[in-house]
Amino acid sequence: MVSIEGPRRAPAPNFSWADQTTASLSQAFTIMDQNRDGFIDKNDLRDTFAALGRVNVKNEEIDEMLKEAPGPINFTVFLQMFGEKLKGADPEETILNAFKVFDPEGKGVLRADYIQEMLTTQAERFSKEEIDQMFAAFPPDVTGNLDYKNLVHIITHGEEKD
Secondary structure: OOOOOOOOOOOOOOOOHHHHHHHHHHHHHHHHOOOOOOOEOHHHHHHHHHHOOOOOOOHHHHHHHHHOOOOOEOHHHHHHHHHHHHOOOOHHHHHHHHHHOOOOOOOOEEEHHHHHHHHHHOOOOOOHHHHHHHHHHOOOOOOOEEEHHHHHHHHHHOOOOO
8 A cells, every 4th residue: 555645754843941941041141141251250240231221230239149159150050040030930020020120210111212222132133023013012102111011911911901
């Protein structure tokens, strides 16, 4: 009996959430390791904060961050630290915390042009089409601000806050 189905193909690789997260954390580590020595140190953190627009970070704040690590922060330690932070984390809180990095005053809004600049110039860069889609779905207010708290609520719950 001859099969008419043709040759069987191997199934496409199925990347799990863990694989995708590890790849994203690898990118984050590479971005933060400014001097490319394989470790994140005080100068790397200061440079990372500066790249994000926070230039007056106190030494104490950076020291506190480094104290969370059991030793020098190579990629393995970085993964372990993030794994502990993400374990049982609320997705809404995690996304909010990412936005709060850009909102040190805690206003809950960010300039739309600033968000566009960050999303098109940092890490996994958004295309013009992706930016247009985001602002079509979540338009800035009349003053040009984006209410990121409401945006995160919609992303995680599918509906606007009351």
